[in-house]
Amino acid sequence: MSVVAFIVLAVMLTVYVLLDGYDLGVAAIAPLVARADDERAACMSSIGPFWNGNEVWLVAAGGTLFALFPVAYAVAFSGFYLPFVVVLWLLIFRGIALEVRGHFASAIWHDFWDFAFSASSALLILLFGVALGNLLRGLPLSPQGYFLGTFAYLLNPYALAVGIFAVAALMQHGTTFLAMRVDGPPALRARALFSVLWWIVLALYAIVTVATALERDFFAHLAGWVAAMPILSLAALLWTRAAMQRTREGAAFVASCAFVASLLVTAAGTIFPYLLPSFPAASHRGLSIYDASPSATALATALTVTIAGLIAVVVYTSSVARRMAGKIAVNDR
Amino acid sequence: MDVVLVDRLQFAFTIMFHYLFPIGTMGIAPFIAFYTLRALRGADEEAERAAHFWTKIFAVNFAAGVVTGIPMEFQFGTNWAQFSLKTGSVIGQPLAMEGIYAFFLESVFLGVLLYGKGRVSPNLHAASAVLVWLGSWLSGFFIVATDAWMQHPVGYAIAPNGRIELRSLAAVLLNPFAWWQYLHVMCGALVAGGFIVAGVGAYYLLARRNESFGRRFVAAGALTAFVFSALTIFPTGDRNGADVTHDQPIKLAAMEGLFESTEGAPLAIIGMPDTHAKTLIDPIFVPDFLSFLAYGNFKANVKGLTAYATQLWPPVELTYYAYHVMVGLGTIFLAATALAVLMLWRRRLFESRWLLWILMLLMPFPYIGNEAGWIVTEVGRQPWIVYGLMKTTQASSPNVVAGETIFTLIGFLGMYFVLGVLFLYLTLREIASGPAGHDESAHATAEVPG
Numbered sequence: 001m002s003v004v005a006f007i008v009l010a011v012m013l014t015v016y017v018l019l020d021g022y023d024l025g026v027a028a029i030a031p032l033v034a035r036a037d038d039e040r041a042a043c044m045s046s047i048g049p050f051w052n053g054n055e056v057w058l059v060a061a062g063g064t065l066f067a068l069f070p071v072a073y074a075v076a077f078s079g080f081y082l083p084f085v086v087v088l089w090l091l092i093f094r095g096i097a098l099e100v101r102g103h104f105a106s107a108i109w110h111d112f113w114d115f116a117f118s119a120s121s122a123l124l125i126l127l128f129g130v131a132l133g134n135l136l137r138g139l140p141l142s143p144q145g146y147f148l149g150t151f152a153y154l155l156n157p158y159a160l161a162v163g164i165f166a167v168a169a170l171m172q173h174g175t176t177f178l179a180m181r182v183d184g185p186p187a188l189r190a191r192a193l194f195s196v197l198w199w200i201v202l203a204l205y206a207i208v209t210v211a212t213a214l215e216r217d218f219f220a221h222l223a224g225w226v227a228a229m230p231i232l233s234l235a236a237l238l239w240t241r242a243a244m245q246r247t248r249e250g251a252a253f254v255a256s257c258a259f260v261a262s263l264l265v266t267a268a269g270t271i272f273p274y275l276l277p278s279f280p281a282a283s284h285r286g287l288s289i290y291d292a293s294p295s296a297t298a299l300a301t302a303l304t305v306t307i308a309g310l311i312a313v314v315v316y317t318s319s320v321a322r323r324m325a326g327k328i329a330v331n332d333r
Numbered sequence: 334m335d336v337v338l339v340d341r342l343q344f345a346f347t348i349m350f351h352y353l354f355p356i357g358t359m360g361i362a363p364f365i366a367f368y369t370l371r372a373l374r375g376a377d378e379e380a381e382r383a384a385h386f387w388t389k390i391f392a393v394n395f396a397a398g399v400v401t402g403i404p405m406e407f408q409f410g411t412n413w414a415q416f417s418l419k420t421g422s423v424i425g426q427p428l429a430m431e432g433i434y435a436f437f438l439e440s441v442f443l444g445v446l447l448y449g450k451g452r453v454s455p456n457l458h459a460a461s462a463v464l465v466w467l468g469s470w471l472s473g474f475f476i477v478a479t480d481a482w483m484q485h486p487v488g489y490a491i492a493p494n495g496r497i498e499l500r501s502l503a504a505v506l507l508n509p510f511a512w513w514q515y516l517h518v519m520c521g522a523l524v525a526g527g528f529i530v531a532g533v534g535a536y537y538l539l540a541r542r543n544e545s546f547g548r549r550f551v552a553a554g555a556l557t558a559f560v561f562s563a564l565t566i567f568p569t570g571d572r573n574g575a576d577v578t579h580d581q582p583i584k585l586a587a588m589e590g591l592f593e594s595t596e597g598a599p600l601a602i603i604g605m606p607d608t609h610a611k612t613l614i615d616p617i618f619v620p621d622f623l624s625f626l627a628y629g630n631f632k633a634n635v636k637g638l639t640a641y642a643t644q645l646w647p648p649v650e651l652t653y654y655a656y657h658v659m660v661g662l663g664t665i666f667l668a669a670t671a672l673a674v675l676m677l678w679r680r681r682l683f684e685s686r687w688l689l690w691i692l693m694l695l696m697p698f699p700y701i702g703n704e705a706g707w708i709v710t711e712v713g714r715q716p717w718i719v720y721g722l723m724k725t726t727q728a729s730s731p732n733v734v735a736g737e738t739i740f741t742l743i744g745f746l747g748m749y750f751v752l753g754v755l756f757l758y759l760t761l762r763e764i765a766s767g768p769a770g771h772d773e774s775a776h777a778t779a780e781v782p783g
Contacts, residue, residue, distance in 0.1 A: 294496075298426070
């Protein structure tokens with residue numbers, strides 16, 4: 001049952017990264033693809049109706065982590081107190097910037113909010129990536145699972161590499177979304193940016209994969225299917241490029257989703273069965289899903305409630321999203 | 334500095350600031366649904382504009398509620414790790430349900446309500462208004478259920494390792510303490526919603542602009558505020574009080590400033606509690622009335638604070654004053670709206686500028702009333718974080734020190750100050766531009782081709 005709980009949580013976080021990933025990505029690339037004021041507004045409009053709903057996945061995943069693994073919720077968030085509060089502040093700031101930009105008429109305010117929005121979004125991706133990198137690498141933990149290291153410890157080269165890779169991958173994710181949702185010059189620049197970013201993502205992907213394999217003593221400890229995941233990731237990455245070149249933006253976005261999802265599945269499979277692996281990760285210690293679960297009754301209840309609720313959410317969200325689809329033209333406002 | 338004190342200050346500040354926005358969303362949502370359904374039924378163009386106007390105000394509230402709500406969701410883990418560790422098996426459930434069952438509903442259908450006009454069918458658009466209302470009220474239920482469990486824990490078992498484990502989710506959600514509390518909280522939100530709508534309407538009438546909308550808003554808002562002011566007092570406030578009397582007698586004694594156990598206890602209308610002398614200074618009493626309110630019997634014995642060890646007392650002054658502020662404001666709301674409804678019935682309300690002034694100036698006070706009610710509930714629960722099971726002093730994060738929480742508290746103060754200024758600016762601007770205006774550019778992110 002703890003395994004099912006791990007899968008549910010991994011799925012929720014993956015959905016969060018896919019969805020909020022594109023709006024974070026669009027924010028991060030906005031200064032590069034949108035120059036004129038109305039182009040920036042179109043970029044904002046392309047994600048305006050969705051970002052709130054996307055961020056709900058993070059809130060829901062947080063609540064679900066609390067219900068499914070209360071021990072991990074308690075020790076992880078208090079253990080990484082300052083970095084975590086910084087993430088919360090960035091999330092607040094970014095939400096404010098996105099919501100209020102359109103309410104100010106003056107160009108000087110637009111400059112300010114655009115910068116605040118793009119910078120906080122890019123920084124958030126970096127921090128999420130660094131956090132994931134540290135989970136993959138393992139952390140110095142007390143026997144109860146509390147983090148024993150320092151803020152500076154978290155900024156090790158491996159974790160930073162994962163963070164930079166995350167920024168590149170989600171920027172690429174953002175270009176596919178923008179090309180799908182927007183018309184005009186931003187879409188053209190997004191395509192141009194994509195063709196550059198793609199090579200960067202490929203290079204970083206190779207570096208991070210090799211580094212992870214070395215860090216984790218990859219082939220000795222991992223299930224076969226996890227070791228085979230990079231083939232899937234590469235295929236998805238190639239598919240994204242092929243679809244983009246044939247100007248099939250919808251397909252490119254789906255392919256990019258597949259690429260990002262495959263990375264996260266690989267990461268989840270690598271960490272499993274730990275929620276907080278101890279450093280070095282190959283030592284097979286840390287806070288596992290079995291240590292962090294509540295009683296069987298509580299876990300069964302939480303799983304039933306979560307899965308039933310999520311099915312309903314997916315049904316009505318996708319039905320609403322289908323009715324609301326369509327392109328946004330730059331001069332349409 | 335004591336880390337638990339800073340943790341409590343931080344929680345009090347962030348939750349009280351956050352709660353300002355749910356008061357708005359839960360209070361305004363029914364009005365949006367009402368006007369949207371009116372517009373759907375017939376050719377009532379004004380109702381359609383009114384719905385759109387309140388949806389824009391709602392959206393500003395909702396966005397501020399989301400960004401200030403995210404830290405709440407995670408603060409149990411960051412600042413209250415021992416509490417989360419010990420009780421997560423129970424309170425993680427309603428909190429997870431809030432995200433999955435309520436928050437998704439509210440945010441997805443708010444998207445349809447704001448951006449879906451012309452893209453989805455009119456029926457789905459109107460249904461969205463109702464679903465947003467449902468989502469905001471469900472959200473409130475799960476939060477109140479979580480709090481009610483901390484007030485009156487049920488449906489749990491204590492494991493050998495000392496953790497509190499869930500035994501029955503149904504028992505937690507059907508907690509008898511939760512239901513009157515929930516209804517009381519919702520009535521409080523509707524009083525606020527009524528005063529917001531009536532206050533904006535009164536402003537339009539006093540300023541002699543958007544007068545047709547002004548009359549509608551004043552009438553709808555004053556009626557709503559009147560009905561729910563009454564329901565806030567009876568039965569929901571009365572029954573909530575009965576639950577407190579039964580389950581938390583020390584809180585009752587602190588609320589009423591009753592130090593000595595008394596048969597035929599008097600009700601203190603005003604007075605200042607002196608916890609050293611253990612007496613109420615300069616009180617004005619209604620004889621025997623507290624016994625009647627608590628037990629339905631004018632001669633019943635009500636236990637005073639001195640019947641309990643001082644270590645079990647909540648902060649008496651804060652609990653006492655918050656309670657009296659809440660009750661005093663509630664009485665004023667009922668009186669003012671009763672007068673407004675009377676004048677509405679006599680068809681003189683819209684011309685009575687003095688009463689419109691009162692309605693407009695009362696607009697902020699339901700916020701104070703709602704917050705004061707929560708102070709009574711939460712401060713009055715001390716020294717327990719889970720009543721009878723876990724002390725607040727044992728609940729903080731073991732590896733987080735006061736220096737860190739002071740830093741983050743200062744950060745939240747700064748961030749929320751900026752947010753508060755922006756919120757007021759945006760809301761006042763929406764009110765100034767008014768429901769009749771064609772100022773569609775006000776919501777630039779909304780513009781999508783239809």
